[in-house]
Amino acid sequence: MGAKETALSESQEDYLETILALEKENKVARVKDIAERLGVLRGSVSGALKNLGEKGLIHYEPYSFITLTPTGKRLAGEIARRHAVIRDFLEGVLLLNPEQAETNACRMEHAMDKAVVDRLVQFIDYIHDCPRTGPDWIEAFVNYYSKEKPDPEQCRECLAECVARHGAAESSQP
């Protein structure tokens, strides 16, 4: 039983994600609020909701409040996670401004497989956990992209600081 799980369109993913956010804020989602967030008219929302209801992703009765079903909540959560991971990468690693990170994450979240998002999470963790990188390495990226060329002397100092922070076996050079 239960409707077969067809892949969602970008639009449908946006609706689910918005409904989840509104549920968290207001317990339930209202058509008006969904319309506002997505920048569409209320009439467009009604049609989309009927659709999501038929797919078993939301509880939808005309003129009543909207809530996610367990399946809908799971899917919405996955989408929201993608969004958050991508935004964090764009803002926290690529150091883009928050608005740019947000708008690009909104679009990218529909384009990335779960496997890619998972790997991205691991990569972000790796940067933070690896002694060779970490927060100061990310901060130094600003330096790199705003200058013409990296300064070798500054690089030596940076590496030395890194060693000082984390310790390393004695080095030798040929």
Add this chain to the structure above:
Amino acid sequence: MGAKETALSESQEDYLETILALEKENKVARVKDIAERLGVLRGSVSGALKNLGEKGLIHYEPYSFITLTPTGKRLAGEIARRHAVIRDFLEGVLLLNPEQAETNACRMEHAMDKAVVDRLVQFIDYIHDCPRTGPDWIEAFVNYYSKEKPDPEQCRECLAECVARHGAAESSQP
């Protein structure tokens, strides 16, 4: 004069990108080949081409070969660059397999601003240029995502090797 440059749809971007690739391979693009690459029928291609012709992005006369106009070539080149950058990041940094990198890049290329792609290029360059990272650091990422926990001793050795390769000012710890 000249048609005002409306933002392209994902579909239109795919057509332009495909035409550019076919031009490079065969001098000109043929409807049949475009249809094959994009997985659509020839009839769908005709309609799309008429559209791109009206936008001034391709030279389109019914029953004749198809070539990009200078504007079309510029746009197609930008899209192809996005695609390549994203694929390289997915494959060369996140270490995803080539197929996954390719299919995700195909989708992501439509979702990322030029500014984000540019920053991603700088980030990839940074990884390769910074003494603290570089190719061996990327290789070690495999280790990280395939193990439960990083091994502190291995991390010390890794950092020591890095220092050995690049040299660093003498370190001291409190």
Add this chain to the structure above:
DNA sequence: ACATAAAGTTTGGTATACCAAACACTCACA
């Protein structure tokens, strides 16, 4: 309690992008 404002729905229309299949053109070669 009831008028009216606010919220939600429905209907009819647009635009995109595709398919299926009939149709038209082109070119190679017989």
Add this chain to the structure above:
DNA sequence: TGTGAGTGTTTGGTATACCAAACTTTATGT
């Protein structure tokens, strides 16, 4: 120099996703 296979186009139809505006239901204030 036809003729047929292959290539390109057109037509009619589908599905999505939206808007505009008429309409219905619910909620609010006095």
